[in-house]
Structure formats: structure tokens, C-alpha cells
Amino acid sequence: xxxxxxxxxxxxxxxxxxxxxxxxxxxxxxxxxxxxxxxxxxxxxxxxxxxxxxxxxxxxxxxxxxxxxxxxxxxxxxxxxxxxxxxxxxxxxxxxxxxxxxxxxxxxxxxxxxxxxxxxxxxxxxxxxxxxxxxxxxxxxxxxxxxxxxxxxxxxxxxxxxxxxxxxxxxxxxxxxxxxxxxxxxxxxxxxxxxxxxxxxxxxxxxxxxxx
Amino acid sequence: xxxxxxxxxxxxxxxxxxxxxxxxxxxxxxxxxxxxxxxxxxxxxxxxxxxxxxxxxxxxxxxxxxxxxxxxxxxxxxxxxxxxxxxxxxxxxxxxxxxxxxxxxxxxxxxxxxxxxxxxxxxxxxxxxxxxxxxxxxxxxxxxxxxxxxxxxxxxxxxxxxxxxxxxxxxxxxxxxxxxxxxxxxxxxxxxxxxxxxxxxxxxxxxxxxxxxxxxxxxxxxxxxxxxxxxxxxxxxxxxxxxx
Numbered sequence: 001x002x003x004x005x006x007x008x009x010x011x012x013x014x015x016x017x018x019x020x021x022x023x024x025x026x027x028x029x030x031x032x033x034x035x036x037x038x039x040x041x042x043x044x045x046x047x048x049x050x051x052x053x054x055x056x057x058x059x060x061x062x063x064x065x066x067x068x069x070x071x072x073x074x075x076x077x078x079x080x081x082x083x084x085x086x087x088x089x090x091x092x093x094x095x096x097x098x099x100x101x102x103x104x105x106x107x108x109x110x111x112x113x114x115x116x117x118x119x120x121x122x123x124x125x126x127x128x129x130x131x132x133x134x135x136x137x138x139x140x141x142x143x144x145x146x147x148x149x150x151x152x153x154x155x156x157x158x159x160x161x162x163x164x165x166x167x168x169x170x171x172x173x174x175x176x177x178x179x180x181x182x183x184x185x186x187x188x189x190x191x192x193x194x195x196x197x198x199x200x201x202x203x204x205x206x207x208x209x210x211x212x
Numbered sequence: 213x214x215x216x217x218x219x220x221x222x223x224x225x226x227x228x229x230x231x232x233x234x235x236x237x238x239x240x241x242x243x244x245x246x247x248x249x250x251x252x253x254x255x256x257x258x259x260x261x262x263x264x265x266x267x268x269x270x271x272x273x274x275x276x277x278x279x280x281x282x283x284x285x286x287x288x289x290x291x292x293x294x295x296x297x298x299x300x301x302x303x304x305x306x307x308x309x310x311x312x313x314x315x316x317x318x319x320x321x322x323x324x325x326x327x328x329x330x331x332x333x334x335x336x337x338x339x340x341x342x343x344x345x346x347x348x349x350x351x352x353x354x355x356x357x358x359x360x361x362x363x364x365x366x367x368x369x370x371x372x373x374x375x376x377x378x379x380x381x382x383x384x385x386x387x388x389x390x391x392x393x394x395x396x397x398x399x400x401x402x403x404x405x406x407x408x409x410x411x412x413x414x415x416x417x418x419x420x421x422x423x424x425x426x427x428x429x430x431x432x433x434x435x436x437x438x439x440x441x442x443x444x445x446x447x448x449x450x451x452x453x454x455x456x
Contacts, residue, residue, distance in 0.1 A: 062337050062338045063338070063339065063418075064389055065338070065342060065389035065390065065391045103337075150272070150335075150336055150337045151271060151272020151273065151280065151335070151336065152272055152333070152334075152335030152336060152337050152338065152342075152409060152411070153333050153335065153342065153344055153393060153395070153407060153409045154335060154337065154338050154342040154344075154389065154391065154409055154411070155335065155337040155338065157344075157391060157393045190272065191265070191269070191271050191272055191280075192272075192333070192395070193393070193394075194394050194395065194396060197394060199394075203347055203392075203394075
């Protein structure tokens with residue numbers, strides 16, 4: 001038999017539980033409202049929209065082993081390193097497209113960084129940079145891009161030359177290009193194109209399909 | 213710095229060459245009285261065939277799953293047989309599935325003092341045959357050349373050899389693309405050197421007809437190349453005959 005005191009205690013506990021449940025529900029509602037209010041009133045700044053500029057991409061074509069300059073209107077950052085990465089990203093996006101004549105998986109995310117350094121030795125005298133100091137671009141590619149790159153002398157050479165040509169077309173002070181893969185020197189791109197050497201951007205002139 | 217030497221090998225032949233040059237100098241004054249020498253082919257004509265990759269270096273994977281190193285070796289054997297049958301001395305860099313570094317390939321070519329060096333590759337992309345010549349800028353050949361740029365003294369003749377191969381392949385109806393590239397092995401070769409990359413044979417709709425390891429496709433291309441090399445030998449003979 002339950003005593004009167006125990007019954008009263010049980011009723012009080014049930015009441016307390018109900019009151020606490022109601023309070024928790026109301027506190028949750030208030031916190032949610034506070035969160036929404038905070039989001040609305042957060043001091044946000046609209047991103048500065050860069051005006052699109054003309055960028056020249058040297059696009060490779062496996063069918064005739066050629067590089068052809070194509071003009072694109074792209075919003076490019078002012079910082080030269082970020083600009084170089086952006087144009088290379090667009091170039092590799094073209095190669096990742098389904099109807100590409102130079103198919104390579106990966107796209108823009110395949111370029112980890114592009115560093116610009118003062119150039120030394122052969123090719124350090126810029127031809128069209130108005131006497132400004134020539135630069136060496138160090139392109140750090142991601143390992144996933146190299147692993148998925150098709151193997152072959154033609155396709156690998158075209159990839160390297162199209163990157164060199166695109167960099168020089170948009171940053172004329174870049175006269176030399178070196179490649180890293182995940183931050184390290186790698187012997188070749190996919191078994192053929194030599195990645196240990198410094199490429200001169202003058203090597204990336206459009207290939208005339210009629211002459212070797 | 214590593215240097216490569218071309219020309220007479222060893223002191224004996226070198227001395228003989230000096231004597232010959234001296235003899236020619238002495239007899240130069242009588243050259244107008246002597247009858248003109250008949251046009252003759254060079255005494256020796258050697259072709260080096262380099263099947264790329266091998267051993268641990270498998271090269272690329274072809275579309276049918278085969279390894280590039282295997283296709284290259286099979287193509288090398290076919291071309292060697294056809295050239296040998298035409299009386300041309302052939303030196304190969306490898307006859308089995310063995311690993312060679314680029315310097316070893318160049319050493320074989322430079323020791324052979326060849327009139328044509330052919331490096332064979334295969335690719336899964338593109339179509340027909342891709343011909344490549346070293347992207348080094350031409351320079352005059354010297355007795356001693358820097359190892360890494362030895363090919364610079366031969367680039368002009370390499371372009372000539374690529375032209376002959378291109379003509380023959382195009383005449384045979386093969387799609388040919390031409391280019392320049394940097395390959396460590398080729399850049400160290402002191403001979404007219406061309407890289408031949410065999411790509412899939414495709415029709416007008418880009419559908420693959422034959423893969424690079426297809427025996428019939430390889431045999432057709434090898435026969436065309438053998439004919440072109442015979443023509444190159446004749447060109448070399450005419451060039452040699454024109455030289456005093």
C-alpha cells in the first residue's frame with residue numbers, strides 16, 4: 001500500500017518534470033530565435049566582384065598535336081600567383097570537360113599552387129615584358145592529376161607546353177616554368193614528359209602541324 | 213660534366229683518320245686532274261632501335277590493358293627483322309623485358325655511331341603515328357659534346373630523318389603528327405634521332421580500328437618505316453658523295 005506522503009511526492013515529481021520540460025522547450029525556442037536574429041544582423045560585406053578580363057588559354061588538341069590560343073573572359077584576381085592559378089584552373093577545367101580534344105581528369109583543383117620567383121640563366125631576359133625582370137613560375141600539381149593523366153609522349157608534352165604557353169600568354173614576365181607534384185620533384189608526368197627540367201615558355205609556341 | 217665523343221673510336225682509327233686527312237690535304241692540289249669519284253653509299257649504315265621502357269618501367273597502359281613496354285618490344289622486333297632482311301645493320305637497346313635508364317640507351321646509340329636512331333613508344337591517345345624530334349636548339353656538332361645536349365649537333369639531320377619518315381607514312385595513308393619534345397635519352401644521342409610513338413589507328417569518327425599492340429597494324433607501320441629508312445640510307449649516300 002502506498003502511503004499518502006509517497007503519493008504527494010510522486011505527484012510533485014511529475015509536476016516538476018512537466019514544468020522543466022516546458023521550460024526547456026521555451027529556452028530552445030528562444031535560443032533558436034536568438035540565432036536567427038544574430039545571422040540577420042551579422043556584419044557581412046559583399047565580396048568585391050572583379051571585372052572579367054580577357055585571358056588567353058593555349059589549348060592542346062591531341063588530334064593534330066597542336067596548341068591553339070583561345071580567348072576567355074574570366075574574373076581574375078590581381079595577385080599574379082593567384083592569377084596564374086586561376087588561368088591554369090580554367091585550362092584544366094577545359095581538359096576535364098567531356099568533349100575535350102585533350103582529355104584529362106581533375107579540373108581546376110589539380111593545381112595546388114603557383115609560385116613566381118625571379119628567373120635565372122637561359123630565358124631570364126624577357127622578350128615582351130618591357131624590360132621588367134623575368135620570372136620563373138613553379139607549378140605545384142596534385143598527385144591525383146598526375147596519376148590520372150593518360151600516358152604518352154604526345155599527350156604529356158602537350159599538357160606541359162599548354163601550361164607553359166598559358167602562363168606566358170597571361171603573365172608575359174614568366175619565361176621559365178618548373179613543375180612539382182605534391183611539393184616534390186618527379187621524374188616525369190606519366191612516364192614520358194620530363195618534369196626535372198626547367199621549361200622555357202618560348203618552347204610553347206604553337207606547333208605548326210606541317211613541319212616537324 | 214659528362215661528355216660524349218663521336219667520330220673515330222680508339223687511337224688506331226683516329227690515327228688512320230689523321231693520315232687520311234693529311235693524305236687528302238696533300239693530294240688536294242691534284243684534285244682537278246683526278247677523275248670524279250663515283251657516287252657511292254657510305255661503307256656502313258647502322259640503325260639503332262630503342263624499345264622504350266622495360267622491366268620495372270612499364271610505360272603507359274594501352275586501351276586494351278596491355279603494357280606499353282610489351283608493345284614497344286614487339287614493334288622493335290618487327291622493325292629490326294624488316295631492316296635486317298634489307299641488309300641494314302641494326303643495333304637494339306633491348307631484346308627482352310629489361311630495365312634501362314635513358315643514359316644506357318644513349319650510350320648504346322653513341323657507341324654504334326649510327327646513321328639513324330629510332331626510339332619506339334606507344335600511346336593510348338591520339339591517332340596514327342606521332343613523330344618527335346628533340347626540342348634542343350641546333351648547334352654545330354663538335355668532337356666532344358655535352359652529354360645532356362649532344363643531340364643539339366644532330367637536330368638538323370634528325371629533322372631531315374623525320375621528314376623522310378613523315379613522307380613515307382603519309383604516302384601510305386597513315387595519320388601523322390609532328391612535334392618537338394625533351395626526352396633525356398634522345399637528347400644525349402649523337403645521331404639523327406627520331407621518336408616514333410604508335411597511337412591507335414582510328415577512322416573518321418575517331419573510333420579505334422587497331423590498338424598499337426595489334427600485330428597487323430604494327431607490321432604495316434614497320435614495313436613503311438623500313439622503306440623510309442632505305443630511302444634515308446640513299447639520301448645519306450648522296451650526301452656523303454657530295455662531300456669532298
